[in-house]
Amino acid sequence: MKTAKAARATLADVARLAGVSLGSASRALSVPGELKPATLARVLQAVEQLGYVRNGAAQALASRKTLTVAAIFPTLNNPIYADSMHALQQVLWQCGYQLVVASHEYKPDRESETVRAIVERGVDGMILVGTDHTDAVFDLIRQYGLPYVLTWSLDETRYPHCVGFSNHDAAYRMAKLVIEYGHTKIALCGGAASGNERVRARIAGTRAALREAGLELRPEWVVEQPFSFEGGRQAVRQLMSGAEKPTVIICGTDVLAIGAIDECRIRKIRVPKDVSITGFDDIELAALANPKLTTVRVPSMEIGARAARHLVALIEGRELHAEPALDAPLVVRDSLHKVVS
């Protein structure tokens, strides 16, 4: 075993020990095919002997490649993003890239600061969630010609490198189903719409379906809550305390929906008997909730995996088959009931 304190060996050390030039040593590691087997072997042997490990900073500086990409998520512990990041990282690893992650907690300012810090540190590409970002964010990325892909959404943008689905359409289909089940007293619980085209698109999709059915959302039945169990609870308190109560609450995310269900349980409001509740995301929890959640299945993992592959292709200048819009099918379970009248 090597002594701990030894300064990290450099490629020059390797070259010296192997009795070859710096250039050959470098080539041995990057384009081994271009070396005579004998010299290659000597370099490799020296590498082994010295326990040589490349210096990424030097490599990045000289080659202008960091072999690193960044992903910025709203938050890292939301299961949908955790799943997506997991898939993302797996694919990047296969492609030989490292993953830097950050989160902005839904604060636009934090996002641009984060992008700046990351561009500064150096990455070859970037993955962002959603299509709605501040000018500061786009300016920073474009100014350096950094390849980037937008995820989760196809709404409100014409940028070609998007990996996602139509939130509008998914919400539209869910609302259609709700209406088909006979509901007319419909409430909506979403998150903050500002800087988030996904919630806007979902609300718009819902509205579109209602409009077609000649229905309308009452302003007092549209509530905006943070994306948390508590947010869902709060929504129920607000929505189910008035004189007239909705027969269904369409929630913008499963987390909200599950919080809402739990609050109903506490208040002895039966779901879906007294009020139906729908979600969006289809996190694992959705199938374990009681009642099981009727929701929209968002392919988080696939988004991550595809985004990774697409970004790497962009970075490496490979041919890009355009990404197809992903499916986000309705998952009909138990939390949405037909209205009996």
Add this chain to the structure above:
Amino acid sequence: MKTAKAARATLADVARLAGVSLGSASRALSVPGELKPATLARVLQAVEQLGYVRNGAAQALASRKTLTVAAIFPTLNNPIYADSMHALQQVLWQCGYQLVVASHEYKPDRESETVRAIVERGVDGMILVGTDHTDAVFDLIRQYGLPYVLTWSLDETRYPHCVGFSNHDAAYRMAKLVIEYGHTKIALCGGAASGNERVRARIAGTRAALREAGLELRPEWVVEQPFSFEGGRQAVRQLMSGAEKPTVIICGTDVLAIGAIDECRIRKIRVPKDVSITGFDDIELAALANPKLTTVRVPSMEIGARAARHLVALIEGRELHAEPALDAPLVVRDSLHKVVS
């Protein structure tokens, strides 16, 4: 707005525009206090005008600091790790560090490959989960004097930079409670013990409590399953199909426990009436399960936050108050019943 194609401005460009030397420009960004306000202002103004952004690779190469740390988790989408990573990232961001993440999917080989790739890419420090790692991992890290902190566990190590709790003790306390509730027919469902001192310590803690009570684990009631809902389901199938059945299944994680509960529901085995089930982790889901899970509360977020602070202190050579063992209290809910005999 600057033209998109412009090559990234360098510090030399800034210096030239500001009419100062490269050195002064550099100092303006790193030690602004040592500059005459007037020159500082000129540099800053040039930076602004050029839209200058530091080149991290060059900075890292020259300063031998990457301002980046890596965290390697078993998997990124397990909620306990996602929570921990979230807290970790938040604190690192405050400290001015970026976070590189990777996962090894519980494969020892993948872990060492990952560590190697990360050391190569360059980080100032590293966070690992658990104390049990292959020699390859420790050699790699120590050879370069890379600061590192171990998390989640205090068991089976004497390394001073650990942020975690005693899994042995927590499991011991849970088993004590189970015994106190009158159970004697006790089954255990854990994950793979190899390369994972947390599951070993939990099993050992459980055994210790049983031994004190003159009880013993029957080999056929100790099952090893992957950490997934399906693993928990499988455990129930295995454990509850024999002639004699346990009255309680102590699960090594909440995910396992919730899978087990769900399988019981499907098979009409009442929990906790027919069989009690306990978990470990206290993920959000634990309180939403039906019945609510009796479990051990693992402070995932605090582990992340403390690990980040500790690692940064290590990197920056600051004084290190030793980290205290964290609390992992029992959370008594509904899934564990007293045995009525």
Add this chain to the structure above:
DNA sequence: CTGAAAGCGCTAACAC
């Protein structure tokens, strides 16, 4: 307080 200059460790022409 500021300028000059020597690298940091590696890649990528370019010759041989």
Add this chain to the structure above:
DNA sequence: GTGTTAGCGCTTTCAG
């Protein structure tokens, strides 16, 4: 094939 030689963009002595 392999060696030589410029840099990559920044930090950091060392003078002044």
